[in-house]
Amino acid sequence: MNDRASPLAVDGFSAGYGNGEVIVHDASFALRRGAMTALVGPNGAGKSTLLKGALGLLPHANTACVRFFGQPLEQVRARVAYLPQRADIDWTFPASALDVAAMGLYRKIGFFRRVSGRWKTEARRALALVGMESLESMPIGELSGGQQQRVLLARSLVQGADLLMLDEPFVNVDFATEERLGAVLRDACRSGMSVLAVHHDLGDVRRYFDDAVLFDGTVVAHGPIEDALADANLHEAFKLGPPPEDSIA
Amino acid sequence: MMPSLAVDVPALLALLCALVACGTLGNFLVLRKEAMTGDAVAHAVLPGLVAGFLLTGTRSTLAMFVGAACAGVLSILLSGWARRATRLEAGATLGVVFSGLFALGVVLLETQGARQVDLDPECVLFGSLETLFYVPASGAPWYTGVPRTLWTLAIAALFTLIFALLFLKELALLAFDPSAARHLGVAPRWLERAFLIVISASIVASFEAVGSVLVIGILACPALLAAPHAKSVAGQITLSLVLGVALSILGYAIAALSPQLFGTSTALNSAGMISLVLALSVPLSHAMARRA
Numbered sequence: 001m002n003d004r005a006s007p008l009a010v011d012g013f014s015a016g017y018g019n020g021e022v023i024v025h026d027a028s029f030a031l032r033r034g035a036m037t038a039l040v041g042p043n044g045a046g047k048s049t050l051l052k053g054a055l056g057l058l059p060h061a062n063t064a065c066v067r068f069f070g071q072p073l074e075q076v077r078a079r080v081a082y083l084p085q086r087a088d089i090d091w092t093f094p095a096s097a098l099d100v101a102a103m104g105l106y107r108k109i110g111f112f113r114r115v116s117g118r119w120k121t122e123a124r125r126a127l128a129l130v131g132m133e134s135l136e137s138m139p140i141g142e143l144s145g146g147q148q149q150r151v152l153l154a155r156s157l158v159q160g161a162d163l164l165m166l167d168e169p170f171v172n173v174d175f176a177t178e179e180r181l182g183a184v185l186r187d188a189c190r191s192g193m194s195v196l197a198v199h200h201d202l203g204d205v206r207r208y209f210d211d212a213v214l215f216d217g218t219v220v221a222h223g224p225i226e227d228a229l230a231d232a233n234l235h236e237a238f239k240l241g242p243p244p245e246d247s248i249a
Numbered sequence: 250m251m252p253s254l255a256v257d258v259p260a261l262l263a264l265l266c267a268l269v270a271c272g273t274l275g276n277f278l279v280l281r282k283e284a285m286t287g288d289a290v291a292h293a294v295l296p297g298l299v300a301g302f303l304l305t306g307t308r309s310t311l312a313m314f315v316g317a318a319c320a321g322v323l324s325i326l327l328s329g330w331a332r333r334a335t336r337l338e339a340g341a342t343l344g345v346v347f348s349g350l351f352a353l354g355v356v357l358l359e360t361q362g363a364r365q366v367d368l369d370p371e372c373v374l375f376g377s378l379e380t381l382f383y384v385p386a387s388g389a390p391w392y393t394g395v396p397r398t399l400w401t402l403a404i405a406a407l408f409t410l411i412f413a414l415l416f417l418k419e420l421a422l423l424a425f426d427p428s429a430a431r432h433l434g435v436a437p438r439w440l441e442r443a444f445l446i447v448i449s450a451s452i453v454a455s456f457e458a459v460g461s462v463l464v465i466g467i468l469a470c471p472a473l474l475a476a477p478h479a480k481s482v483a484g485q486i487t488l489s490l491v492l493g494v495a496l497s498i499l500g501y502a503i504a505a506l507s508p509q510l511f512g513t514s515t516a517l518n519s520a521g522m523i524s525l526v527l528a529l530s531v532p533l534s535h536a537m538a539r540r541a
Binding site for chain 2: 017052055056057059077080082084088089090093094095096099100103104106107109111112114115139155159
């Protein structure tokens, strides 16, 4: 196992949904270990496609040029957690907050085994990390949007992964929940985890993230947040025309 | 009127087995918002049944079973492929695939002479619950009188229950969050294919006894009845089977007692009546959940 390798490195990656349209073109970047990286770009830029494609969840993606910790995903699947968009999940599903958090353990539990008390204790611990322990038996459909997002984050944390890939974790959550989620992710990064999150709000991206990948079908810029989100890059990605002279200087 | 051992008990047991076989996995179809898939498979098995007969020249269980299972799996693979290729919504592609395959089945039935062997439309729609009799030969062991269809259904029900129990948590995650299930590696392709094969097999096994109308009904209705009241997947499956069995017995009894209840000259078709009772109960169950 190459522990010095980047948590996620893509080189010339492309992906689409299998109808001939390529949405991600020739993307190349490598995440910094222990950093919180935002994947930002205009609507429809292909940010979610990039995430799903890299994880092999799309029919058309050249995953051969994607490496997690220096290896193909199949070799290190347990070290990578994925939190999809809230809209991808059926919130009327008959499950409690604890049931959902425990789903992150299914790979460890294995086939033909029940979610026994030991696993439930682990799931409870993860719910406590996101401040949801008191609502563990609540049906997920009765939780607020922010609470649901915290339960999903607990499901990702309980997996014990070293890389967390999140698709718009802060969408439709109130400010307090956003702060709480941000703090949990920062703590996770301090303990060695790396985070890549699709993020929409350019206004608060600097508050939570260390690095950014600016994306518009391909990588426009990547690096520490101040460099990657420089005005010139933002103008290029969001097609705003040339930036004012003084901002280039 | 007391139920008769020779007539009512085999029919009710067949009904119970068909309900367990189709209704258990029907819960996962409903949870995945793919209740139409069951409908599609129930229609799409027709060309498989006819092809099974044409290729073997017999109506043996195995020939029918293999033909129909192949057609069932083909329908799901075709609709999945059409959805990916066109990005149309799932219902639209299913509609095209299952009506196309059903039409192919009718054409085969009409043109290849298969209709001579009582694969008639009535049997396809309403099954043969009324013709399942328990008649053991005198002096022979009890099981010799059990109809072949009932054995097939009992095996299908048992197999489906075991499959659902073994893979309950994986099938639940696949329904709740397919991306995470695939990413975590807990829902490999073989499990998804096995699910399709088992549900196709359950549909085919139930087809002969209860017909396509009731197969569609018992795939979706018990799960839809239980869904608004369930707190867990296991709870939903259990509740769906309990409600499904109770309402099916009620429907069977209404059909059998229809001369006394409605003044009809003969008993009404039980598969049709059970379908009606199940279908009418679904909005009632949802209304009760909203009130609670």
